[in-house]
Amino acid sequence: MKNFGKRFGVMSSLGVTMGHFFDTYIVDLVKGRKRYWTPEGIEARRQADTEGIFTIQYPEEQLPVPEEFRVLPFLVYDEGENGEKNLRCTACGICAKVCPPQCIWIYRATDPVTGKPSPHPAEFHIDMDICMNCGFCAEYCPFDAIKMDHDFELASYTRGESHLYGLDKLMKPVSYYESIRPVNASREAAARAEKARPKA
Amino acid sequence: MTEATLVNPLETLVEHFPSGWVKKDDRPGYSGFIVEREHLLDFARAMRDDFGFDYLSMVTASDYLAEGIFDVVYYAYKTIGGPALVFKVQVPREDAVVPSLVALYPGADFQERELWDLMGIRFEGHPDLRRILMWEGFEGHPLRKDWKEPFYEEDVKPFKSRWPEGKPIHADDRNPFNDNVQYPTGFDPERWVPEAETLLYSGLQQTAHYEEFKTDELIVNMGPQHPSTHGVFRMVVSLQGEKIVDLKPVMGYLHRNHEKIGERNTFLQNMPFTDRLDYTTSMSNNFAYALAVEKLMGLQVPERAEYIRVIMAELTRIMNHFFATGFLLNDLGVYFTASLYAIEERELILDIFEEVSGSRMMCNYFRFGGVVRDVSDEVLKKIHNLIYDRIPRKLDQFDAYLTNNEILRTRCEGVGVLTADQAIALSTAGPILRASGVPYDVRRADPYSIYDRLDFDVVTGIHGDIYDRYLVRVGEIKESIKIIKQLLRDIPGGPILAGKPAYQVRVPAGESYGRVEGPKGELGFYIVSSGKPNPERYHVRAPTFINLTSLAPMSRGEKVADVVVILGAIDIVLGEVDR
Ligand code: SF4
Ligand code: SF4
Numbered sequence: 001m002k003n004f005g006k007r008f009g010v011m012s013s014l015g016v017t018m019g020h021f022f023d024t025y026i027v028d029l030v031k032g033r034k035r036y037w038t039p040e041g042i043e044a045r046r047q048a049d050t051e052g053i054f055t056i057q058y059p060e061e062q063l064p065v066p067e068e069f070r071v072l073p074f075l076v077y078d079e080g081e082n083g084e085k086n087l088r089c090t091a092c093g094i095c096a097k098v099c100p101p102q103c104i105w106i107y108r109a110t111d112p113v114t115g116k117p118s119p120h121p122a123e124f125h126i127d128m129d130i131c132m133n134c135g136f137c138a139e140y141c142p143f144d145a146i147k148m149d150h151d152f153e154l155a156s157y158t159r160g161e162s163h164l165y166g167l168d169k170l171m172k173p174v175s176y177y178e179s180i181r182p183v184n185a186s187r188e189a190a191a192r193a194e195k196a197r198p199k200a
Numbered sequence: 201m202t203e204a205t206l207v208n209p210l211e212t213l214v215e216h217f218p219s220g221w222v223k224k225d226d227r228p229g230y231s232g233f234i235v236e237r238e239h240l241l242d243f244a245r246a247m248r249d250d251f252g253f254d255y256l257s258m259v260t261a262s263d264y265l266a267e268g269i270f271d272v273v274y275y276a277y278k279t280i281g282g283p284a285l286v287f288k289v290q291v292p293r294e295d296a297v298v299p300s301l302v303a304l305y306p307g308a309d310f311q312e313r314e315l316w317d318l319m320g321i322r323f324e325g326h327p328d329l330r331r332i333l334m335w336e337g338f339e340g341h342p343l344r345k346d347w348k349e350p351f352y353e354e355d356v357k358p359f360k361s362r363w364p365e366g367k368p369i370h371a372d373d374r375n376p377f378n379d380n381v382q383y384p385t386g387f388d389p390e391r392w393v394p395e396a397e398t399l400l401y402s403g404l405q406q407t408a409h410y411e412e413f414k415t416d417e418l419i420v421n422m423g424p425q426h427p428s429t430h431g432v433f434r435m436v437v438s439l440q441g442e443k444i445v446d447l448k449p450v451m452g453y454l455h456r457n458h459e460k461i462g463e464r465n466t467f468l469q470n471m472p473f474t475d476r477l478d479y480t481t482s483m484s485n486n487f488a489y490a491l492a493v494e495k496l497m498g499l500q501v502p503e504r505a506e507y508i509r510v511i512m513a514e515l516t517r518i519m520n521h522f523f524a525t526g527f528l529l530n531d532l533g534v535y536f537t538a539s540l541y542a543i544e545e546r547e548l549i550l551d552i553f554e555e556v557s558g559s560r561m562m563c564n565y566f567r568f569g570g571v572v573r574d575v576s577d578e579v580l581k582k583i584h585n586l587i588y589d590r591i592p593r594k595l596d597q598f599d600a601y602l603t604n605n606e607i608l609r610t611r612c613e614g615v616g617v618l619t620a621d622q623a624i625a626l627s628t629a630g631p632i633l634r635a636s637g638v639p640y641d642v643r644r645a646d647p648y649s650i651y652d653r654l655d656f657d658v659v660t661g662i663h664g665d666i667y668d669r670y671l672v673r674v675g676e677i678k679e680s681i682k683i684i685k686q687l688l689r690d691i692p693g694g695p696i697l698a699g700k701p702a703y704q705v706r707v708p709a710g711e712s713y714g715r716v717e718g719p720k721g722e723l724g725f726y727i728v729s730s731g732k733p734n735p736e737r738y739h740v741r742a743p744t745f746i747n748l749t750s751l752a753p754m755s756r757g758e759k760v761a762d763v764v765v766i767l768g769a770i771d772i773v774l775g776e777v778d779r
Contacts (some may be wrong), residue, residue, distance in 0.1 A: 003717040009604035013527035016601040017537060036728065046551060054544050067714035068558035068573070074360050098703040100469035104367030125368040134472035134564050139572065148558065164368055 027052030037061060037113045038089035068180050070148035076099055076177050077169045084170060088145035090119040095146055097139035104137065124170060128154075128163040144188045149182045204701035213251075217243065222747065225288060229496075229710020229729075232273075232286025240289050240299050244274075252278045253285045254624050255640070256305035257684035258713070259312060262737035263678035265345040268293050270321055272300070273391040275741075276639050277715060279624055284776060289320055291321070298324035307627020310749050318343040318459070328403055328748035333452035333778060339384040342457055351458065356734045357464050365701050379618050404438045405446035405756075417445065420760070424453050425665055428764040430530060431774030435751075437761065442759045447752045451745075454778035458618050462738035467493055467705050467729075470738065473566040474725075477740060478776035479561055481520050483553065484718040491648055492714025492725040493568050499698050505570035506650045509689040511583065512553070512565065513716065514680040514687075518591060519549040520719035521631075521673040521680075522598075524771040527600070528670060531768030533760070538602065545594055548586060570697030580688065587684045587717055595677055603674070611766050612667035616754040620662055626750040629743045630721025632770060635672045636664035642717035654681050666769040711737075720744050720771055741777060744772040 028035060032054075035041040042061055045054060056063055073095075077085040084112040096104040109122035138148045149172075156162060213233065214222050221239045225232045235243045247253045253276040261272045272289045289298050300323035301308045312323040313332040320341030323329055331338065340347050353359050361367070390769050401419055423434035432453035436446045458477065462470050474489045475482035487509055494501065501509070526542025542658070550560040556575050557565035565572055602608055623636035633640055641658040643651040659675035661668025709731040715724035721743030728737035755763050 009606045009609070013601050013605045016597055020541070031617040038587065046548065048548065048590040053548070061524045066555040066558075066680065068556070069554060070558040092366065094703065096363040098466075098468070099362075100357075100465060100472055102357055104362060105368040107366045108364035122338070125366065127368060127370075132472055132476075133559065133562065135558055136468070136472070136564075137705070160370060164370070178269070194605055 014127055017068050017084065024052045027070060027183075029063075033137050039064070065150050065152075065185055069150050070133055070138070071152045072131060072133065072147050072149050072154070073126060073137050073170075074149050074172045075100055075167070076145055076147055076174050077171050078174050083111045085173075087120065087167075087171065088143050089121050089124065089141075089147070090117075091117075091121040092122075092142065098136045100136065101130045102125040115124070119171050124167050125172060128165055129159060143190070147177055210493065217247070218601065222287075226288075229708060231711070232284075232288060234288050234290060235573075237289050237291060237298060238710060241301070241304070242361050243287065244301055244304050245275060247285060247287075251285070252280070255279045256301065256307055256627055257284070257715075258467060258630075258724060258726065258739075258741040259301070259308050259315065259727050260737075260739040260741075261321055262739075263293070263319065263343065263345045265293075270296050270319065272298050272315070272321060273711075274728075275724075277645070278407055279640045279645075281640075283646060286713075287347075294459070296321040297324055297333055298322070299324050300329075304626065306625050307746060307749055310745060312336060312454060314745075317341070318457075320344060320640070321350045330396055330399060331452075333455040335452070336394050337384060337387065337392060342460055346670045348458070355464070356732075359465060381747075384472070387573045390771050393510065400436060400448060403437065404448060406438075413700075422452075422763070429767065430527070430772055432586070433774055433777070435767070435771070437755075437760065437763065439760060442761075444755050444758050444760060444763060445761065447526055447755045449748050449751055451748070451774070452650065452778050456779070458740065458779040462740075463735055465735075466703075466733045467568070467707055467735060468703055470735070471566065472562065472741075475562040475564055476719065476775055477742065477779065478723075478744070478773045479552075480514045480523060481719050482561060482563040482774055483516040483565060484716055484723060487649075488564040488714050488716040488718065488723045489725045490568055490714070491716065492727045493705070493707060495712040495714055495731055496710055496727065497705065498708075499569040501570055501649075503692050504574075505696045505698075507687050508571050508696065509566065510576050510649055511575075511684055511687050511691075512556075512563075512571075515549050515552065515583070516671050517680045518677050518717045519546045520771075521677050522546055524719075525598070525670060525673055528765065528768045529608070531764045532608065539592075540603070541598070544708045545591060548590065551588075552579060552582055555582075562735075567701065569699055570695070574696045579617075580691070583684065584688055589682055591677070591681060594672065595681075599674065602670070606668075609667060611762070611765060612670060612769075613664070613665055613763050615666050615758060616769060617665045618750055618754055621751070622753060626753065628719070628721070628747050628750050630747070631669050631672045631676065632721065632747050632750065633667040634659060635661035637662055642715055642722050646713075646715070648716060653685055654683050658700070665710050666765055668771045699770075707731070717742055720776075721747060721771070742779060743771065745777045745779070748772060748777060 042063065044050065062099045075087055075089055076197060077087045080086050091106055091108040093106055096106050103126055105125040106121050107119040107123035109118050110116065111118040135148050214224060220236065222233050222235050222243060224421045225234050255277045255278050256274060257507055258275040263270055269290050269292055274287050276285045291298055298321055300312055302312065303325065312326050312608030313329060315321045316323060316329050317331040317333050319339055363653050376758055391642050404419065406417065418439045420437050421434060422437060423429040424432045434450040436450060438446045457702060458473065461473060465473065470489060471486060474485040477485050520607060522542040522545045529538035530536065552561045553563055557563040618632065618636045622635045623633045623638055635695050637660055639658045639660045644658050656679045657673050659679060661672050707729040709729050713724055713726045715722055722741065723743050724741035726739040726741065730736040751770065758766065
């Protein structure tokens, strides 16, 4: 076989291509219709033993993203009892300092009574045109207040102002965070509970 | 090498030269030797010929504004392995002229041009000292410390305006042209004559007329927009018929002054920026940068983190070599079949990167002293499946598909030949160097991380042609598989980061150079710290940029269609070439 290959290199190459071609049919026949358009099918097609057609037909089919997947940051808020939105952010400014392209602007709120800075952001802006999706803000925020989103379908008709996200676009409930990053969320919740315990 | 130098190690090097020529660099945190400018050529010649430092890996410079000097820094190695010889020339900023080393080490060509372009250091005797990355009409030398870019805000990050009074501004709004260009005063695009272009064309070698065909010499611009150039890259070729007489690469279309950005950033902030150099191999880029900073900080990386790092670096190598081989076939005109087969394997590896780092290509996974998060057993299982089952199988298929294919062999064998001597002289690195028969691999020659404990072979070629480069890449995939198998077997438990995660790291003053054997060659980061939160100097030794020095010597005398393949076999990524 080896010698055969040496003398008929092109033939053996074509053999490989043909093999690939026939595989696409054989695998489809063996695995059946479930191979396409179903989550199991998509999962099966990205395993190490997959053969045949490899392509995922985006947007009809979508690859599931892993938990750590990061696109744009968002601010997490806890839902209060009366539906109020309690941002976790304390306007400490660490994320703004660590952000490599410097695309976070935080305006710290002042307490209306005392006039002293209060631990809330009055304004919070992220320029999504500049954000490089590095995840540092989420990594170094000491209050689990800023997290990376999974939503990657971000095309829009305009740029500039519309990509300068303010609080309205940045705030998302903690339930959403728990839904996209369940493992991280529960680990962080446990760590916070642990921290709070000795004091109580 | 004479016997005298074998018994005279570097410690006594100063005594070899008349007094006053060379002295030790004894600033704290610095190493190497300071050579007098007048004696640089003699010194370098002695180093090359008598001491065996035949491989000038990196030339760079740093600007010490306060002292009013430029340090021009040279890193030379022996191709038989061992530590670096670092030598420097100090010149005053007002009189920044240094003798060029191109005659001794042709590989310094592009690097000296880069220094002229970005630092404004003139290299006397350089055959072709033109700007290389910036555009021809550009004024000033942007890496000088007193140069300020159009959107200049502050010298260093974090910028003060961000917090606590953050009011966002669009950088675009502050520039009258609404894009990031600064024009020289009095610049009129209508009347501007790109003189450098004329210089470029007239710099091409000429030949005597071909008698047989009576052809004219023709100058052709391939690129910047050309599907074969792997990005925005231009080759100016002068042709006699189909034959290439001379070639000059023109680059810089993707230049964003990575190094200036790096000097504004804090040490940590540079990590995600390194991803954007060679955007296909971000894990290796992270690795080299982390090494350089860790060297300065004196950090010890935990065992498990070392294993994870090397696994990721080797997966990157596998992925890159698959990709490069697939696209080599593209350049040969096979259209997309081979590269799509290769991309399948790449996708599966990217899935793993995505799972551990959160991003397929912009991994940003390494931190000083470790990695950002642990690798779960599930992921290790996935890597296991790939390494033990899929990749060897697919590699065999690739082998059957390509290695003995007559068309591939005819197109690649004996094309783009680089002899071992040339490859060393031109400072090429990685598969190019090894395909020419030089067994130089940083993992072996100057081991970092845990490579000294791993069992693998350095793959070399014999002929130094494109076919051997292909074989070296395939061979290296096999070696990487071997390495990852050992790592998966032995990976210990334990922490993955030395100390606590910190966004402000203290980096003691000094210089350091961290280098790894990246998939494309020796990738190094030269860093000078002054003890502040931001690097004083941040330089990237980009392997593909320096490998491009060999493009012209490889292409002369070849057919024009082969140039595309020769370029493809260098495996360039413009993000790294242009920085
Ligand atoms: S680091 Fe966290 S808490 Fe501090 S300002 Fe940023 S989001 Fe708010
Ligand atoms: S992801 Fe990175 S670039 Fe984007 S806002 Fe966060 S720190 Fe800044």
